[in-house]
Amino acid sequence: xxxxxxxxxxxxxxxxxxxxxxxxxxxxxxxxxxxxxxxxxxxxxxxxxxxxxxxxxxxxxxxxxxxxxxxxxxxxxxxxxxxxxxxxxxxxxxxxxxxxxxxxxxxxxxxxxxxxxxxxxxxxxxxxxxxxxxxxxxxxxxxxxxxxxxxxxxxxxxxxxxxxxxxxxxxxxxxxxxxxxxxxxxxxxxxxxxxxxxxxxxxxxxxxxxxxxxxxxx
Numbered sequence: 001x002x003x004x005x006x007x008x009x010x011x012x013x014x015x016x017x018x019x020x021x022x023x024x025x026x027x028x029x030x031x032x033x034x035x036x037x038x039x040x041x042x043x044x045x046x047x048x049x050x051x052x053x054x055x056x057x058x059x060x061x062x063x064x065x066x067x068x069x070x071x072x073x074x075x076x077x078x079x080x081x082x083x084x085x086x087x088x089x090x091x092x093x094x095x096x097x098x099x100x101x102x103x104x105x106x107x108x109x110x111x112x113x114x115x116x117x118x119x120x121x122x123x124x125x126x127x128x129x130x131x132x133x134x135x136x137x138x139x140x141x142x143x144x145x146x147x148x149x150x151x152x153x154x155x156x157x158x159x160x161x162x163x164x165x166x167x168x169x170x171x172x173x174x175x176x177x178x179x180x181x182x183x184x185x186x187x188x189x190x191x192x193x194x195x196x197x198x199x200x201x202x203x204x205x206x207x208x209x210x211x212x213x214x215x216x217x218x
Contacts, residue, residue, distance in 0.1 A: 046126055047086055049150065049159055053133055054087075056149035058094060068095040073109070073136025075102040078129060109135050111185050119167035127163040144178045153177075 057071035065071075068079055076096070083092045105113070116131035137147040145156040156177055160168040171180050 045158065045162070049130075049148070049155070050082065050086060052149035052151070053137070054095075054149075056137075056147070061095065067101075069101065069103040071136075073103050073113075073132040074129060078132075082129070103136065106139075109139060112138055112181060115181065115184055115188065116164060116167070119164040121163055121165070124163070130159065130163050138178055138181060143176065144181075 053072065057066070057068060060066040060071045061068060068074075069076060072079065074082070079095060080092065083095065113131055113135035116134055117128060120127035120131050134144070134148070138144055140147040143153070145153045148156065148159075150156055150159075157168070160171075160177065167184070170184075171177070175183070
C-alpha cells in the first residue's frame with residue numbers, strides 16, 4: 001500500500017467511524033493530544049481534517065510539485081510534531097524524503113495568515129496551525145474545501161466555526177470561503193474591489209454565493 005493510499009484510508013476511516021459527527025464545536029477544556037489518531041481509535045474532526053490536508057499534500061509531494069513544508073505552510077518541526085502525535089510512524093518518512101526547508105512566507109499568504117490568526121481561538125496551538133495551513137492552501141486554484149482535501153463545503157464551514165469562530169460568525173450569507181477571506185483583507189486595508197451597492201445587486205453574485213462545485217479561485 002502506497003503512502004498516499006494509507007493517508008486516504010485514514011481519511012476514509014475517519015468518515016466511517018464518525019469523525020464528521022464527533023462533537024468538537026466547543027473548545028476543549030483538557031488536551032487530548034496524547035490520544036490523537038491511532039489506527040484502532042476513532043478520529044475526531046481535527047484529526048480527520050489533517051488527514052484530508054496531508055492526503056492532498058502528499059499528492060503534490062509525490063508529483064514533485066512541492067515539498068511537505070511548501071504544501072502545508074508548516075515548519076518541519078510542526079509537521080513532525082503533528083505526524084508523531086497523530087499518525088502511524090511509518091508515514092512520517094513519506095513527508096521527508098529529502099531535506100526540506102521551512103516554508104517561505106509571501107506577502108499574500110502573510111496577510112491571510114495574519115487575518116486567520118487574529119480570529120483563531122486564544123492560546124490554541126491547533127487553531128494556529130490550521131491558520132497556517134489554510135493560508136497556504138488558499139493560494140491553490142480550487143475551492144478552499146477542495147484545496148484542503150475535504151469532501152464537502154460544509155466541512156470547511158465546520159472547521160472555521162471550530163477554530164475561527166468570530167471570523168465564521170461574520171459570514172452570515174454563506175459566501176464562498178475564499179471570496180470571504182479576500183473580502184476581509186480588502187476591508188482591513190480600507191478599500192473594496194466591488195463597486196456594487198450590495199451583494200444582491202452585484203452582477204457577479206453567483207461567483208461569490210453560487211454552489212461550490214465548479215473550479216477556480218473562489
